[in-house]
Amino acid sequence: xxxxxxxxxxxxxxxxxxxxxxxxxxxxxxxxxxxxxxxxxxxxxxxxxxxxxxxxxxxxxxxxxxxxxxxxxxxxxxxxxxxxxxxxxxxxxxxxxxxxxxxxxxxxxxxxxxxxxxxxxxxxxxxxxxxxxxxxxxxxxxxxxxxxxxxxxxxxxxxxxxxx
Amino acid sequence: xxxxxxxxxxxxxxxxxxxxxxxxxxxxxxxxxxxxxxxxxxxxxxxxxxxxxxxxxxxxxxxxxxxxxxxxxxxxxxxxxxxxxxxxxxxxxxxxxxxxxxxxxxxxxxxxxxxxxxxxxxxxxxxxxxxxxxxxxxxxxxxxxxxxxxxxxxxxxxxxxxxxxxxxxxxxxxxxxxxxxxxxxxxxxxx
Numbered sequence: 216x217x218x219x220x221x222x223x224x225x226x227x228x229x230x231x232x233x234x235x236x237x238x239x240x241x242x243x244x245x246x247x248x249x250x251x252x253x254x255x256x257x258x259x260x261x262x263x264x265x266x267x268x269x270x271x272x273x274x275x276x277x278x279x280x281x282x283x284x285x286x287x288x289x290x291x292x293x294x295x296x297x298x299x300x301x302x303x304x305x306x307x308x309x310x311x312x313x314x315x316x317x318x319x320x321x322x323x324x325x326x327x328x329x330x331x332x333x334x335x336x337x338x339x340x341x342x343x344x345x346x347x348x349x350x351x352x353x354x355x356x357x358x359x360x361x362x363x364x365x366x367x368x369x370x371x372x373x374x375x376x377x378x379x
Numbered sequence: 380x381x382x383x384x385x386x387x388x389x390x391x392x393x394x395x396x397x398x399x400x401x402x403x404x405x406x407x408x409x410x411x412x413x414x415x416x417x418x419x420x421x422x423x424x425x426x427x428x429x430x431x432x433x434x435x436x437x438x439x440x441x442x443x444x445x446x447x448x449x450x451x452x453x454x455x456x457x458x459x460x461x462x463x464x465x466x467x468x469x470x471x472x473x474x475x476x477x478x479x480x481x482x483x484x485x486x487x488x489x490x491x492x493x494x495x496x497x498x499x500x501x502x503x504x505x506x507x508x509x510x511x512x513x514x515x516x517x518x519x520x521x522x523x524x525x526x527x528x529x530x531x532x533x534x535x536x537x538x539x540x541x542x543x544x545x546x547x548x549x550x551x552x553x554x555x556x557x558x559x560x561x562x563x564x565x566x567x568x569x570x
Contacts, residue, residue: 263498265498281499305522307498307522309522331399335399338393342393
């Protein structure tokens with residue numbers, strides 16, 4: 216009789232444990248309830264195409280509210296930030312991202328433009344800083360005995376002297 | 380008379396630099412002009428041949444047993460393409476009329492209604508479709524590719540494409556009656 220009652224108690228306890236375990240599984244799968252901060256951390260990196268130039272975390276429209284709810288649901292389902300952002304890109308296009316996708320073209324074009332700009336500046340400075348050859352004997356040459364470099368100018372000077 | 384009459388050689392920006400600067404400026408102006416043109420272009424205009432597009436269906440929706448509709452497969456039929464969203468209040472004004480019109484043309488097999496769900500979330504979209512009893516082919520406009528092609532300005536907008544794939548009529552905003560929808564379709568069927 217005693218054995219029977221201890222057996223019953225054992226099975227009752229086992230049943231209770233299994234039941235508790237079964238109830239706990241969905242709770243564990245869902246994870247902790249995401250807070251508004253968790254949702255907004257991702258939402259502020261997204262822009263709804265309907266209300267361009269307004270980040271999702273502060274956008275007051277119904278469409279944006281639905282998107283925030285979707286982020287909350289996905290977070291509760293255990294999806295990561297990267298997975299959620301990828302879902303939004305797949306469904307609504309890359310333009311929903313606050314930052315453009317990390318593509319090499321995104322960096323190549325500005326890099327080439329900057330390099331080209333620097334090259335133009337350097338070449339420009341080189342040209343502008345290069346002293347121009349003094350040909351016509353400026354004011355500093357008036358008192359100088361140095362012969363003019365240009366034969367034409369030299370001849371002209373000579374002719375002028377003859378006329379005096 | 381120390382000043383010479385020979386002009387001093389000009390020190391300036393080299394020619395190749397000038398060319399690059401001008402080409403760059405013209406390119407920039409071109410990009411701005413294209414952007415402005417696109418902004419002011421409005422929706423796709425009637426008379427234009429519509430390029431092929433694919434619309435995947437929501438689970439539970441299909442067209443002739445297929446879970447994805449391709450426009451080119453619908454040649455020979457009038458296509459009524461309706462852009463909508465569950466968050467769009469004006470869309471609700473025409474939702475019942477669209478379904479009613481579809482029910483009238485469905486037995487003929489000459490008209491196809493397509494619903495392209497624009498920037499929407501699936502749970503809310505499903506609630507909307509259930510609420511208005513929508514049965515015609517419906518699916519999400521993935522990555523907003525179709526709406527970008529048609530350059531829609533908002534929802535609802537409806538595009539009537541004829542049997543040869545040419546756009547015949549654009550309705551911006553909701554329809555107010557079934558007759559309004561039918562008049563466009565009947566006109567296209569009689570041509």
